Amino acid sequence: LAVVEAFEQAGKPIFGVCRGLQLINVAFGGSLYQDIETQHPGAQQHRNAVTYDQHFHEVEIVPGTRLAQMYPQQSRAVVNSIHHQGIKNLAPGFEIEAWSHPDGVPEAIRRHAHSGRGYIAATQWHPEFFKPGAS
Template identity: 40%
Template structure:
């Protein structure tokens, strides 16, 4: 019995396609889950039927989140917003969170989790965080190790990796600022940028700022993130079936 994992999508530039990078799908499948993509339906706020179909929800990377969701005006460096996607993912998150469904967020996904739980973001770390090191290299393959991440002992992330310091890829210019409700930061880059958050409650809610889905084939240890998520989703599937 495999859990069904819902994978969020984004609108292409021409808004003709609701799509997602296949690395997410491949990584979920390799970890033992059955990935299904959830399309963006413009103007729809009730995704209950989709949530009833899946056992876990994966929030993928992509657009900047509109700052008005956390009470700010945009800085000049903000780009590629999509309020249609924001509303779609916030609706999905609210439903999944209420059900205590396992949730995993990647890059934009960690930011979406934080904003949905009333946290805020650095809209552009390079202009807003003095001393910030490199987090978005150009002309670099997505599966290249780039910078180090310090992981807190006792966290879900430490349980997965079994290490206090790992190297990851990195492709972002926004990051978690004020933490949302019931969240704790469990990993940081060496310049102090939040690299992972987890729930303080008894549930699987994990977000990472890097892109593990692009690393799993070349660096298999990153598959552990997806395996932990899929196993939590399987437990949820069995629980709701009772």
């Protein structure tokens, strides 16, 4: 939390991955499900201890977001999923850029560009786990 606060105060860019998304959301006033499968009605499995980084699900990319601009021909993507906590209430000043499909748990967030503050974005999935050429 101290590092997030220090970077934010200095106007430095922040990109969170997995727990980083959760930490950013809490640091800026949001809340989490402590266990998605037991607290979010209709939740799919977001973590599988056996398959770990080979456990996947779909996300829906929100139209009009920066993430959608980066992938203009893609409304859905398959991402890895190794978390059991997730965003319950989004932090003020942030927008959701992708939701898990079909259960609607936020999977990518970004601070509103018009906030006039530094760049902050995060994904619940681990982009670094993808092999080159994988989608």
